[in-house]
Amino acid sequence: MILAIIERLENISGEKPFNYRYYLTQYFKDIFDKYNILLFPIISEKNIDKVCNICDGLIVTGSAIDIPPKYYNELPMEGRNYNIDEFRLDKKAITIFAKYNKPILGICGGIQSINVCFGGSLNQFINNHDLKNSTHKITIKKNSFLDKIYHKKEIMVNSYHQQSIKNVAPDFKISAISEDKTIEAIERDNIIGVQWHPEQMMDFNFFEYFIKSVINIKKIDK
Numbered sequence: 001m002i003l004a005i006i007e008r009l010e011n012i013s014g015e016k017p018f019n020y021r022y023y024l025t026q027y028f029k030d031i032f033d034k035y036n037i038l039l040f041p042i043i044s045e046k047n048i049d050k051v052c053n054i055c056d057g058l059i060v061t062g063s064a065i066d067i068p069p070k071y072y073n074e075l076p077m078e079g080r081n082y083n084i085d086e087f088r089l090d091k092k093a094i095t096i097f098a099k100y101n102k103p104i105l106g107i108c109g110g111i112q113s114i115n116v117c118f119g120g121s122l123n124q125f126i127n128n129h130d131l132k133n134s135t136h137k138i139t140i141k142k143n144s145f146l147d148k149i150y151h152k153k154e155i156m157v158n159s160y161h162q163q164s165i166k167n168v169a170p171d172f173k174i175s176a177i178s179e180d181k182t183i184e185a186i187e188r189d190n191i192i193g194v195q196w197h198p199e200q201m202m203d204f205n206f207f208e209y210f211i212k213s214v215i216n217i218k219k220i221d222k
Helices: 026-034 048-054 084-099 109-117 145-150 204-221
Strands: 002-006 008-011 020-023 038-042 057-060 104-107 130-140 154-160 173-178 183-188 191-194
Touching (some): 002 048, 002 084, 026 038, 026 204, 038 048, 048 084, 084 104, 084 109, 104 109, 109 191, 130 183, 145 183, 145 204
Parallel strands (some): 002 038, 002 057
Antiparallel strands (some): 008 020, 130 154, 130 173
16 A cells, blocks of 8 residues: 655754755654555655555645645734645645545644645634643544544544634534634545644554555445
């Protein structure tokens, strides 16, 4: 199995001329090594249709860069860090993989890209969620994909984000919310998005469910 995964660009201060680097955290490598899955990195808008053709699904990773609010018809907030190119890459990859009905998993910034890509909007800033080494409780909706993974009404997840979903994209269902009513997960058919970082938690149950959903869809297609 091959999964496409979007890498993020960072500028490492003081490392010129090698300061601009694309990266992927080791958590993803360790998790998908366990399942003998090849990760195919996406760093460019070029040839994504060809990438989609050889890959079984897409992972849209988290990001420290905010989606420009013009994409959901709002004005920018002072002091935020926006990047048009990064969202354009997410949008193109999400659009192409969705067109060919291939599973998509969005994590943290990835759920936000999915939501905006399909017509939803974001809260440009929320309090009490960007808490390093901290967790918070979420409530899982019955019969959602998370319910099928954990078989629990509540779980604890990590807190690493300053934005969240405001209006959910049409045809998507809310899968989980936090105690302060922040939307923590959404789903539509074979598209899944979560606001936390299950890879940092080394949540093998979560990723195994996503992998199995890819396999099942391939069998149905045959």
